Amino acid sequence: GDSVTQMEGPVTLSEEAFLTINCTYTATGYPSLFWYVQYPGEGLQLLLKATKADDKGSNKGFEATYRKETTSFHLEKGSVQVSDSAVYFCALHLNTGNQFYFGTGTSLTVIP
């Protein structure tokens, strides 16, 4: 079935370090792919998305490229900040239904 697998955490990085959070997916059709972020005490917020192969989503210094050949949508940031500390969720959506399929979430802590 359709699903998302993302890198397990928690991840702890020093400020200005490079971040990669891996995400791979399984889908029967052609999904759109998303990264959501949840800051402490808040709801899930859309961070970026890509709707077709080779699209790159970007926002707030984060990037992810939709790779159909590797069925991946890895999240990257060149230089993390303390304020990036949050839980990051990879998700996919098929155009044929209402459901989002989420990964388990990866907790990121950035230390000064």
Added chain:
Amino acid sequence: EPEVTQTPSHQVTQMGQEVILRCVPISNHLYFYWYRQILGQKVEFLVSFYNNEISEKSEIFDDQFSVERPDGSNFTLKIRSTKLEDSAMYFCASSVRGPYNEQFFGPGTRLTVL
């Protein structure tokens, strides 16, 4: 900035009791959703709601669950007779158009069934 709100933030209940989780979606949104996340597991889709009826539901959303939009602002999830395995974080979400578009999530309600 408009946001989705949920109450209560934490609900503790005894097994077999009914609970109602409340959500206030963003005012001009037309599509509403409930998700849940059991601790350490994935966020799972429960149900979507549009035009005063359920548009899609998952296998999890059995007869113990129901949703309602009792007035122009609230969107509720009722669990008729709670079980221990219903303990989870429940997220409400809404979107202006269909789910292909951005869904805005609330902060969640943590339900603990004892």
